[in-house]
Amino acid sequence: MTxxxxxxxWTPMAEARISPMDRGFLFGDGIYEVVPSYGGRLxxxxxxxxxxxxxxxxxxxxxxxxxxxxxxxxxELIERNGAGNLGIYLxxxxxxxxxxxxxxxxxxxATIFAHTFEIPxxxxxxxxxxxxxxxxxxxxxxxxxxxxxxxxLLGNVMHMRQGQAAGxxxxxxxxxxxxxxxxxxxxxxxxxxxxxxxxxxxxQKLPGITRELVLDILRRHxxxxxxxxxxxxxxxADADEVWLTSSSKEIAPVTAIDGxxxxxxxxxxxxxxxxxxxxxxxxxx
Numbered sequence: 001m002t003x004x005x006x007x008x009x010w011t012p013m014a015e016a017r018i019s020p021m022d023r024g025f026l027f028g029d030g031i032y033e034v035v036p037s038y039g040g041r042l043x044x045x046x047x048x049x050x051x052x053x054x055x056x057x058x059x060x061x062x063x064x065x066x067x068x069x070x071x072x073x074x075x076e077l078i079e080r081n082g083a084g085n086l087g088i089y090l091x092x093x094x095x096x097x098x099x100x101x102x103x104x105x106x107x108x109x110a111t112i113f114a115h116t117f118e119i120p121x122x123x124x125x126x127x128x129x130x131x132x133x134x135x136x137x138x139x140x141x142x143x144x145x146x147x148x149x150x151x152x153l154l155g156n157v158m159h160m161r162q163g164q165a166a167g168x169x170x171x172x173x174x175x176x177x178x179x180x181x182x183x184x185x186x187x188x189x190x191x192x193x194x195x196x197x198x199x200x201x202x203x204q205k206l207p208g209i210t211r212e213l214v215l216d217i218l219r220r221h222x223x224x225x226x227x228x229x230x231x232x233x234x235x236x237a238d239a240d241e242v243w244l245t246s247s248s249k250e251i252a253p254v255t256a257i258d259g260x261x262x263x264x265x266x267x268x269x270x271x272x273x274x275x276x277x278x279x280x281x282x283x284x285x
Contacts (some may be wrong), residue, residue: 003080004115005073010080012117022111024093026100028152030111031055032230035088038246040078040185041282042088044209044285045071045249055148056092059096063092063110077114080124088176123250125276127267133170133244134256137164137233140173140181140204147203160184171245174233175204183244185253187211188231189239191270195225209246217281218274241268250282251275 002013023029033052036043047065056063065073074088085252095108105247125131142155144166163171163184172188173181180199187208201207218226237241240263242254251274255266 002115002117003077004113005077006113007111008021010076015197016113018111018113019096020100022096022099023094023104023108024111024151024212025103027149028154029059029104029149029285030091031059031061031149032092032151033088033090033149034247035074035090036119037078037086037088039085040075040083041283042074043282044213046285047209047212048247051149051209052090052092055150055180059150059232060092060150061092061094061110063112065112073114077116081116085121087119088116090113090114093151102110111171119248122279123252123275125272125279127253127269127272130253130267130275132255132267133171133252134168135170135183135242135244135254135258136166136168137172137174137236137258140175142173144203146181146206147201149206156184165181168256172236172242178233180231180233180236181205182208186244186246186249189214189243189245189251190231190235190239191243191268192235192239194240194270195227196270197227197229197231197272199231208245208247210247210250212249212284213285214245214274214278216285217277221277221281222273224270224273236262239263241271243271243274251278268284 004013004016033048088182090122091113093111095106097108135267159171161183170183172183174183181204218224236257242262244252253271255262
């Protein structure tokens with residue numbers, strides 16, 4: 001049985017309880033992170049904590065935990081749940097208050113919840129065995145604060161459903177100008193002429209930790225050209241490769257977009273090189 005952490009106590013998942021007046025439940029008023037771990041080794045823990053601190057500061061929520069306390073919590077959570085291949089879900093809401101009001105009260109105490117879930121073994125660099133993703137495209141209809149990893153994910157959920165309803169795995173989003181933003185639950189990269197490009201960060205995009213690690217690893221440990229630039233949706237049709245990145249997927253190759261093949265329709269060589277480098281260096285952060 002999964003053991004979870006809730007407000008200072010360890011308890012079986014089935015026995016964990018929060019108030020129905022919790023603002024995370026009522027308003028999506030909170031922040032979350034998902035940190036992958038393999039055999040007890042965390043991927044990108046420092047960058048994940050930095051992003052969570054930034055998000056909590058933007059929402060003016062104080063969880064009352066320093067980074068070393070978060071690390072101790074996460075390490076104990078992993079140990080209590082078998083230390084296999086685990087995703088670590090961390091959730092901080094503003095907490096519960098006796099009245100439902102859009103204006104948040106000053107005197108609430110943050111709700112802190114953490115649990116684990118099994119994740120597949122880390123993907124290798126073999127194009128023949130890696131999961132291939134088919135995606136849809138759609139105009140981004142979410143809000144203008146996508147850089148905050150908020151628990152208010154209805155817009156993302158609806159875009160994910162849009163792709164799945166078309167028989168695909170994800171949906172790549174673009175803004176009113178036709179510029180790529182991200183996907184419903186991932187960042188987006190494309191490869192053209194051997195160069196890797198991804199849209200620059202702004203309020204339309206979540207600063208993905210895997211995105212950050214991929215960029216840094218490619219710049220430090222390869223001769224592959226890397227750009228952060230505006231990417232237009234029309235470029236997808238001519239791309240040699242398209243990737244999705246996230247903590248749970250690492251670097252995922254896209255082989256079809258809106259029913260049309262990406263490049264040759266096969267997993268590309270730049271993906272294979274990038275995934276191999278990521279597997280080697282992902283625990284450095």
